[in-house]
Amino acid sequence: MKYFVATILTKGKKHDQGFYAESKKEAHYLAKIKYSGMVLKVTEASPPLEDQLRRLKESIFSNVKKRKLKPDGLIASIRQLAVMANAGISIHDSLREIADATTDQTLQIVLGTMADDINAGHSLSQSAHKFSFELGNLSLAMIELGEKTGNMAEALHKLANMLEEIRRNIIKFKKAMAYPRNVMIAMAIAFTVLISYVVPQFKAIFEQLHAELPLPTKILLFLEHLFNTYGLYVVGAIFIFIFVFKYMLNHSRDFRYKWHQFLLRLYLIKNIIMYSTLNRFTLVFSELIRAGIPIAEALETSIAMIDNLPLQERLLTVRATVEKGGSLHSGLAETKLFENMIIQMISAGESSGQLDSMMEKVMEYYKMRFDAIIDGLSEAVEPIMLFLIACMVILLALGIFLPMWDMGNAVNGRH
Numbered sequence: 322m323k324y325f326v327a328t329i330l331t332k333g334k335k336h337d338q339g340f341y342a343e344s345k346k347e348a349h350y351l352a353k354i355k356y357s358g359m360v361l362k363v364t365e366a367s368p369p370l371e372d373q374l375r376r377l378k379e380s381i382f383s384n385v386k387k388r389k390l391k392p393d394g395l396i397a398s399i400r401q402l403a404v405m406a407n408a409g410i411s412i413h414d415s416l417r418e419i420a421d422a423t424t425d426q427t428l429q430i431v432l433g434t435m436a437d438d439i440n441a442g443h444s445l446s447q448s449a450h451k452f453s454f455e456l457g458n459l460s461l462a463m464i465e466l467g468e469k470t471g472n473m474a475e476a477l478h479k480l481a482n483m484l485e486e487i488r489r490n491i492i493k494f495k496k497a498m499a500y501p502r503n504v505m506i507a508m509a510i511a512f513t514v515l516i517s518y519v520v521p522q523f524k525a526i527f528e529q530l531h532a533e534l535p536l537p538t539k540i541l542l543f544l545e546h547l548f549n550t551y552g553l554y555v556v557g558a559i560f561i562f563i564f565v566f567k568y569m570l571n572h573s574r575d576f577r578y579k580w581h582q583f584l585l586r587l588y589l590i591k592n593i594i595m596y597s598t599l600n601r602f603t604l605v606f607s608e609l610i611r612a613g614i615p616i617a618e619a620l621e622t623s624i625a626m627i628d629n630l631p632l633q634e635r636l637l638t639v640r641a642t643v644e645k646g647g648s649l650h651s652g653l654a655e656t657k658l659f660e661n662m663i664i665q666m667i668s669a670g671e672s673s674g675q676l677d678s679m680m681e682k683v684m685e686y687y688k689m690r691f692d693a694i695i696d697g698l699s700e701a702v703e704p705i706m707l708f709l710i711a712c713m714v715i716l717l718a719l720g721i722f723l724p725m726w727d728m729g730n731a732v733n734g735r736h
Contacts (some may be wrong), residue, residue: 324368347441360564392453392488394425396481403477413439431455458626459483462605465622470612479608490695497698503705512713519680520545525723534724541720578630589701596691598632603687617643632718
């Protein structure tokens, strides 16, 4: 965005107004609709120092604390937009009306800005890309589908259904994780209390022994010293770490790529990411194929909505294979992400000319696999939870009782 200054003549007086626009042409247009009076000239200029500092601050904190759209509000707005588009109301008027009616300030800003962009001559997809964080890649892909097929109402209706399905899965995930999360929080609080208040009581006794303490006891005493002496520093360091981590995740592609690679190696997490990604990919791809979009173009749109960078990179080779004249099933086989059964199904669909219906079956298969993982999540997490609890209990028990046993043996030996 560039900074422009418009000289406005109002009631015989000139005054300057500064604002941002993509180009000088857009700046002239915005100046005419934003300010009352005659626009004498519009010139590009350097932003004021105060404005530069404000934008720098926003750029630093925007990706750390971005405004999340509430799923219910977003889904309701998309459904309303689909109904209004189906009724023949223009997208601009629909966005403006929904923005004025909503009480969600973030949603109001997003929809209002998109309405202004469309009024300035931009397409809906171009404007939506500005809010990729708030809307999500799936929304961007389905909006592009609506523009390519010319049936925006149907694309928005399908998008609302997809987002509703994702929201249901998130709710199921949260419910499955509620019990393990609550247990671990309770254990963490209990462990902190024991370290902060109970262990210091034994510390004086251990110091009187003047003996070599076992490793568990040394660990407990170290944690007690860390918590009671540097507790605030530890909390501060944790907050700084989270801040830096989020900043690097949003500003460094290499860092984000390595983080995504790490997630794909974690127990259980890798399956959730893998099957949710393949489910969304096949879902969007099947919709694009059914709408008559060429395979290479459909792949480009479907792959663009994938969040995990290593998976996105592997799927990009499929588009390259197709563009060189290769078959879709051979390109998918080279990624080693799809099972042999899936490759055979897609190959049969290509041979019979029923790729769209076959891709729908593939999408249903990955949806079933993903749902199964979510449904069994609580049982899968239990072994990890029990292992962590056991480690905490053993550390406390051995750390406190081993020196006591040694002291008891020493006393018995003297007698």
